Amino acid sequence: MEIGKVDILKSLKKEYRYYYGKIKAVDVIEGWLRILKDKDICTYNHSCNVCYYTIAIAKEMEFSEEKLENLASAALLHDIGKIYIPDSILKKKGRLMEAEYRLIKEHSKIGSEILSGNERFKAIEGIVKYHHEYYDGLGYPEGLSGDNIPIGARILSIIDAFDTITSDRCYKKAQSIDKGINELIRCSGTQFDPEIVEVFLKVLRNLIAIVKKEQLNINYDESQIELYMKIKEKKRRLSEEVKDRSDLLTDKIMKLSIEIDDMIVKYNHKRNEQAE
Numbered sequence: 164m165e166i167g168k169v170d171i172l173k174s175l176k177k178e179y180r181y182y183y184g185k186i187k188a189v190d191v192i193e194g195w196l197r198i199l200k201d202k203d204i205c206t207y208n209h210s211c212n213v214c215y216y217t218i219a220i221a222k223e224m225e226f227s228e229e230k231l232e233n234l235a236s237a238a239l240l241h242d243i244g245k246i247y248i249p250d251s252i253l254k255k256k257g258r259l260m261e262a263e264y265r266l267i268k269e270h271s272k273i274g275s276e277i278l279s280g281n282e283r284f285k286a287i288e289g290i291v292k293y294h295h296e297y298y299d300g301l302g303y304p305e306g307l308s309g310d311n312i313p314i315g316a317r318i319l320s321i322i323d324a325f326d327t328i329t330s331d332r333c334y335k336k337a338q339s340i341d342k343g344i345n346e347l348i349r350c351s352g353t354q355f356d357p358e359i360v361e362v363f364l365k366v367l368r369n370l371i372a373i374v375k376k377e378q379l380n381i382n383y384d385e386s387q388i389e390l391y392m393k394i395k396e397k398k399r400r401l402s403e404e405v406k407d408r409s410d411l412l413t414d415k416i417m418k419l420s421i422e423i424d425d426m427i428v429k430y431n432h433k434r435n436e437q438a439e
């Protein structure tokens with residue numbers, strides 16, 4: 164059975180719902196997410212997915228609780244700038260014109276500006292602003308490269324791309340997990356930080372192994388049920404057979420007892436005759 168994004172997210176949600184709930188419950192984040200959800204449900208769902216993957220990666224990289232919370236908040240809000248992009252561009256089904264694409268690219272800067280108004284988000288402004296930078300310096304908004312890109316932004320950039328590839332969008336159909344992984348490997352060292360790609364692939368491999376194990380357990384249960392049904396059927400047939408046999412035996416005993424009764428009558432009759 165092929166493992167899909169839904170299976171992986173289900174496993175992620177089961178594993179990390181505690182951290183996710185904690186981050187999402189922050190009033191300001193909740194408020195911004197509600198606006199994003201009303202504006203574009205696709206971007207809202209994508210932001211939630213990115214947050215889950217981010218928590219998994221932060222745990223794998225053994226981030227402190229504070230760093231994990233900051234990164235997960237940044238993940239939830241990384242595309243918040245899109246609330247200022249007109250629907251006609253954000254939800255356009257066809258190919259974007261150059262000017263439209265230029266406007267959409269503004270969302271990372273707009274996002275960091277929105278967050279700059281709140282002291283609590285000081286630590287994540289940079290992560291949001293630079294989540295579309297490329298490791299080789301060919302990204303936007305500033306063309307930063309390598310370690311000059313904040314580590315949180317390098318992490319989000321990988322997860323962001325992976326979730327986009329494996330999700331439906333108004334302009335494209337979702338591709339498989341394998342396609343997503345191949346794309347990360349293909350762009351490792353150019354678009355993405357190769358060391359973080361390795362970590363994310365490890366996280367994905369672990370998740371795939373968990374999902375496979377769960378699916379095997381389900382199959383095992385199914386085979387158990389099948390076995391149980393077979394045994395039940397066999398028992399039913401056996402009890403019918405025994406009943407048939409016992410009926411046959413009862414018949415034989417009845418016949419035999421009639422014969423014996425008959426023999427006794429005959430024997431008594433003969434004795435009486437001899438006595439006379």
Ligand SMILES: [Fe+2]
Binds near residue numbers: 242294295
């Ligand atoms: Fe983005």
Ligand SMILES: [Fe+2]
Binds near residue numbers: 242
């Ligand atoms: Fe995104």
